[in-house]
Amino acid sequence: MPMTIKELADLCGARIEGGDSSVSLLSAADITSAKPYQVTQLTNSRYVPYLKETGASACFVAEGFAVDAKPENLALLVCPDPEISFIKAVKLLHPDREYGRxxxxxxxxxxxxxxxxxxxxxxxxxxxxxxxxxxxxxxxxxxxxxxxxxxxxxxxxxxxxxxxxxxxxxxxxxxxxxxxxxxxxxxxxxxxxxxxxxxxxxxxxxxxxxxxxxxxxxxxxxxxxxxxxxxxxxxxxxxxxxxxxxxxxxxxxxxxxxxxxxxxxxxxxxxxxxxxxxxxxxxxxxxxxxxxxxxxxxxxxxxxxxxxxxxxxIAYKEQAAISKLPELLKKIKLLEEKIQKLEQGEK
Missing domain, CATH: 2.160.10.10 (Hexapeptide repeat proteins)
Known part of the structure; x- marks a missing residue:
């Protein structure tokens, strides 16, 4: 169900920073693929580079989340818990099918x-x-x-x-x-x-x-x-x-x-x-x-x-040890060959 950025922010308990709050949002999307008239979220610093190039009209971020650069037309929706706010936004923009009596x-x-x-x-x-x-x-x-x-x-x-x-x-x-x-x-x-x-x-x-x-x-x-x-x-x-x-x-x-x-x-x-x-x-x-x-x-x-x-x-240590077995087997084989030569009296 389409709604403006301001309407969505009010319903999700978010504060708007930048952008145009009157823009209508039509759907939600991942930050790597978001386009105009879509809202997205940024909750992990690994995805900060995508923010600079995103086409989204709005993006949920946490209070205090550092954003160095963003598109001029992108509205940041600042809130205490952007993941939960984004889930609410998805439900509002993509409501479940209604089944009447x-x-x-x-x-x-x-x-x-x-x-x-x-x-x-x-x-x-x-x-x-x-x-x-x-x-x-x-x-x-x-x-x-x-x-x-x-x-x-x-x-x-x-x-x-x-x-x-x-x-x-x-x-x-x-x-x-x-x-x-x-x-x-x-x-x-x-x-x-x-x-x-x-x-x-x-x-x-x-x-x-x-x-x-x-x-x-x-x-x-x-x-x-x-x-x-x-x-x-x-x-x-x-x-x-x-x-x-x-x-x-x-x-x-x-x-x-x-x-x-x-x-x-x-x-x-x-x-x-x-x-x-x-x-x-x-x-x-x-x-x-x-x-x-x-x-x-x-x-x-x-x-x-x-x-x-x-x-x-313990399991991870065992896995690491198993990965070294081929190298250890080679060393053991070389040692066996040296021992065999010593037993045969060879220098």
């Missing part, structure tokens, strides 16, 4: 479905019996919701989300396309030369303000619940096994896999392609770095790297 005639609602106010239910969405949908929630085209499912207020399920039976979802939850919530956990016992399936009769509980990325799978508990805590954010292509307890404000990046019965405590971060063995606890605020494999408990506040994962400083 609508239930598509192609949608299928089974018996005893409880619907809140101001809902959007898209074409070919299916809602199973005894399920409930809270106020202002949007179920987009082709999504499937099973029986006895509870979905709170202000949620959005993007197209082709699948929610199995008995799942409980809180308020303000976003689930992206292709995600599957509540499929069977991967549990088998090997008897008589065959794998016997362990019944998976638990459910999934997702608390408020959670976001789950596209094509992510969260398995139901074998007996109890798999839980995703308040405010946690889960990327695309993540696998969360049965009976996991994910705490509050946890971050899980793409292609992470968490085996069953793990406890991921509050504020932990699992970086991309990390793998967690079963029955492991990741402590509060711990960081599992990209492509790490965790087989044992990680203490709170620890940063680990590698496979098997070790404390970051």
């Amino acid at each position: 609508f239930i598509a005639p192609q949608a299928v609602l089974e018996e005893n479905v409880k619907l809140g106010d101001n809902l959007f239910i898209g074409p070919y969405a299916v809602i199973g019996e005894n399920s409930g949908i809270g106020d202002n929630t949007q179920i987009l085209a082709g999504s499937y919701i099973g029986r006895n499912v509870s979905i709170g207020r202000n949620c959005r399920l993007h197209p082709y989300v699948v929610i199995y039976d008995d799942v409980q979802i809180g308020d303000n939850v976003i689930i992206h396309s292709g995600a599957i919530i509540g499929a069977d956990g991967f549990g088998y016992k090997f008897r008589d030369h065959a794998h016997v399936k362990v019944p998976q009769v638990g459910n999934v509980v997702i608390e408020d303000n959670v976001e789950i990325g596209a094509n992510t799978c969260v398995d139901r508990g074998a007996l109890g619940s798999t839980t995703i805590g308040y405010g946690s954010k889960i990327d695309n292509l993540v696998q969360i096994g049965h009976n996991n307890k994910v705490g509050k404000h946890v971050i899980m990046c793409g292609q992470t896999g968490v085996s069953g019965s793990c406890h991921i405590e509050d504020y932990a971060i699992l970086a991309g392609s990390s793998g967690i063995a079963d029955h492991v606890t990741i402590g509060k605020g711990a960081v599992v770095m990209a492509r790490s494999g965790v087989a044992g408990n990680i203490a709170a506040g620890t940063q680990v790297f590698g496979s098997p994962a070790k404390e970051k400083k």
Whole structure:
């Protein structure tokens, strides 16, 4: 939604320095590619050189951020936290699509479905019996919701989300396309030369303000619940096994896999392609770095790297030592040759 620099500055709590505050802003952009009528941000000194050449009409900067040179027509939007102000600006200039009250005639609602106010239910969405949908929630085209499912207020399920039976979802939850919530956990016992399936009769509980990325799978508990805590954010292509307890404000990046019965405590971060063995606890605020494999408990506040994962400083030293192996092997070979000559009596 277009607005003037002054209007945007007022809404984002920024002070204008230079430029023309009456210029209309149409969109937001990265500082390396911004053009006239766009707003950008400068939060890292490495990007200062781009400011001199930017075509942007406005740029968010922090109080006290040193700017040596800038285009004459560029307005600086000075504020305490330019990253948060820029996020607000992006939302204002690029508002989410609005979904009004609508239930598509192609949608299928089974018996005893409880619907809140101001809902959007898209074409070919299916809602199973005894399920409930809270106020202002949007179920987009082709999504499937099973029986006895509870979905709170202000949620959005993007197209082709699948929610199995008995799942409980809180308020303000976003689930992206292709995600599957509540499929069977991967549990088998090997008897008589065959794998016997362990019944998976638990459910999934997702608390408020959670976001789950596209094509992510969260398995139901074998007996109890798999839980995703308040405010946690889960990327695309993540696998969360049965009976996991994910705490509050946890971050899980793409292609992470968490085996069953793990406890991921509050504020932990699992970086991309990390793998967690079963029955492991990741402590509060711990960081599992990209492509790490965790087989044992990680203490709170620890940063680990590698496979098997070790404390970051130790893992980095080992990596540095490994890089020197070819040179060391050459030296050892030369020493072996010298020793062999000495043993043969040669000078």
